[in-house]
Amino acid sequence: MHQLKKLALVSFILSFTYCSHAQDIAKGKKLTLMGNRFLTFNTVIRVNQIEVARDRNVGEDERQQHTPGRIVAFRNAIEEGFPGSRITWSLSWLALHDTTDNYKKIRQLVVSYHYKYGDDVTFIPGAYFANAYNTTDQVNKDLHDALIKVSELVGGGYRPLSIVAGFLSSKNQQYLAEKEGIHVCQGNIWSQFSIDNQDGDGSVCYPYYPSKEHFCKPAQNKSDFIDCVNLDGWTVDFLAGRRQGFAGGFNSRMGVGPIETLGRYGNEIGLKEMMHSTAIHFDNGFKLNGFGWVTNCWEISLPIDVSALKDWLASIKKEWPNVKFITQGEFGLLWRAHYKSNNFNYRFVEKGSGIGGSDANLEIKWFMNKDFRLALLHDWKTNSAEQVIDFTRYDLHTQEPAEMTRKWSLLGDINQKQSRPQDKPVDFSLLPQKSKIIIGKQYPKLLK
Structure with a gap:
């Protein structure tokens, strides 16, 4: 006491x-959205690897990986790598309630970091995959009860600015906005398909207001609008992300995440890929969109030396010294202040790094708006014709699964993962005329 x-x-x-x-x-x-580069960083503290429900687990027990010393080393590495940073801590249901001495001390440490650094402390329902294992009503109840617990834990009338969820259905995000007053949610994992415990390909990779029909779909109008900024989970290399799961021996999640980079290739090559993925958004992406955003999630249980985390953050600080390293809730609210509706128009261009599934000879271009997303791919070394590898319309009616399942993707006319016969890439010139008309309204230059 x-x-x-x-x-x-x-x-x-x-x-x-x-x-x-x-x-x-x-x-x-x-601080405003436009004209700035933003870095957001989340971490997950849990007891079991996948806590699918309050009283049911399907993963490994991770108590030994969660110690106060590990928490201290982790937060010190972040502050040393990027002084003045503010991160988001997400605790699972069991991590919020576990009565062992380690977890009591861990919760105390996390609260102290909120007051010391301005970190956000929040909840992660279901350890990423809440809707794959729980009903919508149960997820809402978990969110409600856990948010009360977080407020009690931090004290002083505290309320988190956001939720970390991996994936979260549109109905649950609507509940967060309308009943809990939380308007930012890390609610989609861009391009995830045939990997981990839930699929969710088909969304926009930068912030958007989700549709009431499906969390991967941007809201189309006021009646369809959910006032909850939906954020990606971690920044992915676009060329790696077009692959299906582990197809070809690669990892489709490769980007800034430590598992697919540092864990797979070691610190030197892993850091090179992490910086490559960061530069996509902080260099050309910043010029194209008027702001840049990179986000990462690093689970405390990962067996990766946090010195590598420090090196990545220090490298970002050196390369782009004016980066704003704030919580995902703060970033989401800045986006919400700038965009009152889904009138965004995001563009990205990447040439591969040559590491893993990021082919050095390929260039990919992404176009994302509330009406559709479009991806063009070509070999820049041979100057081959651009092929359409993804065309997903958002103006069409869709719906989320009624049952508990891993299949939550929104697959359009052509999907980048090529999991269906219709997903075979086609030359842009061979697209149906109706598709060209839709694309031309947003990007008339592509028709020329």
Whole structure:
């Protein structure tokens, strides 16, 4: 009890310091979405690898991987690599309620980081795959009860700015916005298909307001609108992301994530790929879109030296010194302040890194708006004709699964994963005339 009182006193002092700092910032130039590069970083603390329900697990017990010392080393590495950063801590149901000494201390540490650094503390339902194992009503109940627990844990009337979920259905995101007053959710994992425990390909990779029909679909109008900014889980190399699962011996999730980079290729080559994926958004992507965003999620249980995390963050700080490293909730609310509807128009261009599934001879172009997403691929070394590898219309009616299943993808006319016969890439010139008309309304230059 003495330790708890001491922590509360320290937290109060740190809270005052942090709030005073925030007020000083508020007196200066207000942070805006456009004209800035943003980095958001989430971490997951759990007891079991996949806590599919409050009382049911399908993964491995991870108690040994979750220690106070590991939490301290992790947060120190982030602050040393990128001073002044603010991250998002997401705790599973069991991590919020476990009564063992380690988890009590872990929760105290996380709360202290909120007051010391301004970190956000929140909940992750189902350990990424809530809707694959639970009804919509049960997920809503889990969100409600866990948010109360988080508020009690942090104290002072605290309320998280966002939820970390991996995937989260549109009905649950609507509940978050309308009943819980939370307007930012990491609710989709862009391009995920045939990997892990749930599929969810078909969405936009940058923020959008989801449709009431499907969380992968941007809202089309006011009646279809959910006031919850839907965020990707982690930034993926677009060329790797076009692959299906582990097809060809590669990993479709490769990008800035540590498992597919540092864990697969080691620190030197892994860091090179992480920086390549970061540069897609902070260099050319920044020029094309007016802002850049890179996001990552690093599970505390990962057997990867956090010095590599420090190196990646330090490299970002050196290459792009003006990057704003804030919580995903803060970033989502900045996007929400700028975009009142889905009037975005995102464009991305990438030439491969030559690492893993990121083919060095290929160039991919992505176009994403509320009406559709379009991906063009060609061999830039031979200057081959551009082929359409994805054309997903969002103006068509769709719906989410009524049952608990892993299949939550929104597959369009042509899907990048090539899991169906109709997904075979075609030359842009051979697209149906109706598709060309739809594309031409947004990008008339492509028709020329």
